[in-house]
Amino acid sequence: MQHSIEKEFSFTFTSKDEKSTLTVPVTIPVNVSTEEFMGRLILSHNLPCYIEDDLKNSLSKFIEEETKKWHENNAQAAIDSVINGSVNEDDLIERWTRAFTQEVKEYAKPEEITNEQMFSDIYHTLIHSPALETVLNLEHTYALSVEDIITNRDADLQHLDSKQHEEMEEALANVGTKYTDEDINQLAQRHFDNTQLISSKWASELSNLRETQKREFKEWIKKVHEDSQTNSNTPSYVQRLRAMSSGLPDAEEEERQLQPSRLEESFTIHLGAQMKTTHNIRLLCTDVLDLCRHKTHTVGGVVIPQPQRLQTAMSLYSNSLCGLIMLVDNRLNSYTGMKRAFSRVCEQSTDFHFSDLDRRLYLIEEEFIKANEIRSHRVCNEDGDVVSIKSTGSGISATSSSSDTQTKNSNYKLNNGDFYITEHSNLSEVHVVFHLVCDDSVRSGDISSRHPAILSLRNIIKLCFRYDIHTITIPLLLTHEMTEEMTIPWCMKRAELVYKCVKGFMIEMATYGAQESRTIQFLVPRGLSEDMFMNISNMLPTIFRLSNPVIHKSGPNSTNSL
Numbered sequence: 001m002q003h004s005i006e007k008e009f010s011f012t013f014t015s016k017d018e019k020s021t022l023t024v025p026v027t028i029p030v031n032v033s034t035e036e037f038m039g040r041l042i043l044s045h046n047l048p049c050y051i052e053d054d055l056k057n058s059l060s061k062f063i064e065e066e067t068k069k070w071h072e073n074n075a076q077a078a079i080d081s082v083i084n085g086s087v088n089e090d091d092l093i094e095r096w097t098r099a100f101t102q103e104v105k106e107y108a109k110p111e112e113i114t115n116e117q118m119f120s121d122i123y124h125t126l127i128h129s130p131a132l133e134t135v136l137n138l139e140h141t142y143a144l145s146v147e148d149i150i151t152n153r154d155a156d157l158q159h160l161d162s163k164q165h166e167e168m169e170e171a172l173a174n175v176g177t178k179y180t181d182e183d184i185n186q187l188a189q190r191h192f193d194n195t196q197l198i199s200s201k202w203a204s205e206l207s208n209l210r211e212t213q214k215r216e217f218k219e220w221i222k223k224v225h226e227d228s229q230t231n232s233n234t235p236s237y238v239q240r241l242r243a244m245s246s247g248l249p250d251a252e253e254e255e256r257q258l259q260p261s262r263l264e265e266s267f268t269i270h271l272g273a274q275m276k277t278t279h280n281i282r283l284l285c286t287d288v289l290d291l292c293r294h295k296t297h298t299v300g301g302v303v304i305p306q307p308q309r310l311q312t313a314m315s316l317y318s319n320s321l322c323g324l325i326m327l328v329d330n331r332l333n334s335y336t337g338m339k340r341a342f343s344r345v346c347e348q349s350t351d352f353h354f355s356d357l358d359r360r361l362y363l364i365e366e367e368f369i370k371a372n373e374i375r376s377h378r379v380c381n382e383d384g385d386v387v388s389i390k391s392t393g394s395g396i397s398a399t400s401s402s403s404d405t406q407t408k409n410s411n412y413k414l415n416n417g418d419f420y421i422t423e424h425s426n427l428s429e430v431h432v433v434f435h436l437v438c439d440d441s442v443r444s445g446d447i448s449s450r451h452p453a454i455l456s457l458r459n460i461i462k463l464c465f466r467y468d469i470h471t472i473t474i475p476l477l478l479t480h481e482m483t484e485e486m487t488i489p490w491c492m493k494r495a496e497l498v499y500k501c502v503k504g505f506m507i508e509m510a511t512y513g514a515q516e517s518r519t520i521q522f523l524v525p526r527g528l529s530e531d532m533f534m535n536i537s538n539m540l541p542t543i544f545r546l547s548n549p550v551i552h553k554s555g556p557n558s559t560n561s562l
Contacts, residue, residue, distance in 0.1 A: 004028060007066050011058050013051045022047070028066045034059055119218055120353070122225045124317040131224055136309060138220065142213045143294070143349035143426075149209060150347065153202035160198055164191040210350045217352050262286040263530065265537045269544040271507055279506070280519040281544060284473075285533050287526050288338075288480050291324055291473060292427045293345045308428050316353065316425055319468035323432040325460060327480055330414040330437050332365045338480060342433075346424065353425040364420050416441065417452025419460065432469055434460050442478040445490045449501050453478055457498075458505045464518075465509040473521040474502065476536070482527035488535075491528075495536045498522070499543045 004027050011022045022045060030037060038056050041047065047055070081087045126135055171179045171187055179187075263285035270276045294309065315321065328339050335343055346357045354360070414420075419436040427433075438453050447454070457474065464472050477486070477494050502520065524536065 005070055007062075009059065009062050011055055013048075013054065015048060026063070026066070028063070028070045030063055030067075034063060119221065120317050122221055123353070126221060126225060126228070127313050127316070129228065131228065132310070132314075134224070135221070136313065138217070139313075139349070139352070140309075142217065145213070146206070146209060146347075146349050149202070149206050153206070156198060156202065157195070160195060164194070167191070206347075210356070213350045214352055217350075262290070262526075263533050265533075265540075267540060267544065267546055269546055271503070271545070272510060275515060277510060277515050278517050280517065281540060282519065282521045283476075283524070283533075283537050283540065284521055285524050285526060285528050288324070288326060288473075288475065288523060289341055289345055291429045291523075292342065292424075292433075294348065294428050312427070312429060312431065313425075316431065320471075321431045321467075321469045322429055322471040322473075323434060323460075323464055323469040324430045324473045325419075325434045325436050325457070325475060327438045327442075327475060327478065328435045330416070330418075330439070332361060332368060332414065332420075339435075346426070349426045351424060351426045354423045357422060357424075360422050364422075368414070368420070415452075417456045419456055421463075430473075434463075436460070438478060443483065443485060445485070445493065447497070449497065454497070454501050457501065458508075461502070461505045462509050470516070471519040471521065473523050474498070476522040476524050480525060482525045488532060491532055492535065492539070495539060496543070499540065503544060 006025050006027050009022075009024055009026045013020055013022070022041070024041065024045075026037075034056065038052070038059055041055070041059075042049075042052065078087075082089060082092065123135075126132070168187065168191070171184055175181070175184065263283075265283040267281040267283075269279050269281050271279060312322070326338060326342065329337065343357055355363075414437045416437055416439045419434050422433050422435065424430060424433065436453065436456055441447065441451070442453055449455075461472065463469070476498050477491060478498065479486070499522075502522075506518070506520070524533065528536075
C-alpha cells in the first residue's frame with residue numbers, strides 16, 4: 001500500500017500572444033486545499049492573475065482524478081494481498097472489529113456504571129432532597145454505635161493495663177524471693193499476649209460493626225431512592241426510616257455545655273493584575289483536629305448531628321471540596337503524635353464512601369515503595385560510595401551511603417516535603433487531607449521560600465486548583481503546636497513568609513482555576529496569644545489586596561471615598 005505518490009501536473013496558458021506551459025510535481029493525496037496550493041504556484045512561478053480561474057479548474061480536476069486513481073490502486077493492492085495470502089483474513093477481521101468497537105461510538109460497548117458510581121449519584125440526589133435530615137440522623141445514629149464500641153474498648157484496655165501494672169509492680173518487688181528473672185520474663189510475655197488478644201477481639205468487633213453499617217446504609221439509601229421515585233399512597237420508606245432514625249439519645253450533662261469559641265478573622269482579597277479574581281482569606285486560631293472531629297451539638301437536650309456535617313455532606317460529590325494540610329513525620333506505618341490523634345478521630349464513625357484509614361495507608365505504603373524505587377537511581381562517585389538521588393514533592397535531594405542497607409531502609413521512609421492524600425466522608429469540615437512530611441528544620445527561624453515544605457505547598461495548591469478543592473486550610477506557622485523557640489519575631493517572620501509564598505502560588509495557579517473564587521484558611525496553633533493573633537491578622541492586609549467597598553454620600557457637599 002502506497003501512502004503517497006508523485007504525479008506531474010501540466011497547465012498551458014497564453015501570455016503576450018505566446019503559449020507557456022507550467023509543469024510541476026504534485027504529491028497525491030494533497031494535504032492542503034486546492035486554493036492554497038494554487039496560490040503557492042502563482043506566487044512561486046510569478047504567474048499572471050488572469051489565469052487563476054482556469055488554473056483552479058484544471059488543478060481541481062487533476063487532483064480529483066489522480067486521487068481517485070490512487071485510492072483504487074491501493075484498494076486493489078489490498079484485495080490482491082488478501083487473495084494471494086500475504087495478509088491473514090482473521091487478523092484483518094480482528095483489526096476491523098477492534099476499530100469499530102473502540103473508535104466508532106455507535107458500535108462501541110456502552111460504558112458500565114459501577115456500584116460505587118451508582119451509589120454516589122443516589123447519595124448526592126438524596127442529600128439534596130427532603131430526605132436529607134433522615135440520612136444525617138441515620139449516619140449520626142451509626143456514629144453513636146461506633147462510639148459506644150470504642151468507649152468500651154478503651155475502658156477494657158485501661159482496666160487490663162492497670163491490672164497488669166499492679167501485677168508487674170508486685171513481681172518486681174519480690175524478685176529473688178517469690179519470683180525469678182525467668183518468671184518476670186514470662187509474666188511480661190503473658191501480659192503482652194493478653195493485650196494483643198483483647199485488642200484483636202475489639203478490632204474484630206469494630207470491623208464487623210462497620211461492615212454491617214456500610215452494607216445496611218447502602219441498602220437503605222437505595223430503597224429510599226426507589227421510594228422517592230414512586231408515587232405510591234402507602235407510607236414511603238423515607239417515613240419509615242425517619243421513624244427508625246429519629247430516636248436520638250438525650251445529651252449528657254457535659255454535652256449540654258457550650259463548645260469553646262475560636263479566634264477567627266475573615267477577609268476578601270483581589271489577586272491578579274488585569275483579570276482580578278476575588279478570594280476569601282480566613283485566619284483561624286484553633287487545634288487542627290477541631291476541623292476534623294464532630295463536636296457535640298444539642299437542641300432541646302437531644303444530641304443531633306453537627307451543623308457543619310450538613311455542609312460537608314452536601315458538598316461531598318461536588319466541585320467545591322474542602323482540604324486540610326496536616327504536618328506528619330516521615331514514617332507511614334507508625335501511629336505516633338498527630339497521626340495517632342487523627343486516626344482516633346477517623347475511627348469515631350464509619351466512612352460509608354471511602355476505605356478506612358488503615359486500608360488507605362496500607363495501599364499508599366505499597367505505592368510509595370514502588371514510587372521510591374522508580375524515582376531513585378544510584379550512581380557511583382569518585383570514592384566508590386553509592387549516591388541515591390531522590391525526587392521529592394519539592395525538588396531533588398541527594399543522600400549518600402557506603403552500603404546498600406541505608407538505601408534499602410530509605411525506601412520505607414518519606415522525604416522531607418513529600419505528601420500523601422487521604423479522602424474522608426466522616427469528618428466535620430474536611431473531605432481531603434494532605435499529609436505533609438516535615439522534619440525539625442521547620443522550627444528554624446531562617447528557612448526560605450526554597451524549603452521543601454514551602455515548595456510542597458505550591459504542589460498542593462496546584463492540586464487544589466486542578467481538582468475542585470475550593471477550600472484549603474494551611475498551617476500558617478508550619479507547626480501544630482507552640483514551642484519555646486517561637487518568639488514574637490519568629491512568628492511574624494514565619495507568617496510573612498507563608499503569606500507571600502501562598503499569594504505567589506495562587507497567582508501562578510490562577511490559570512488552572514478558570515478565575516473561580518477560592519477560600520484559603522490560615523491556621524495558627526491554639527496556644528497563640530490574642531495579641532499575637534491580632535498582629536498576624538493586621539499583617540495580612542499589607543500583603544494581600546483587600547476588597548474595599550465604595551462609599552457614596554448623597555448631598556450637595558458629598559464626595560466619594562473608598
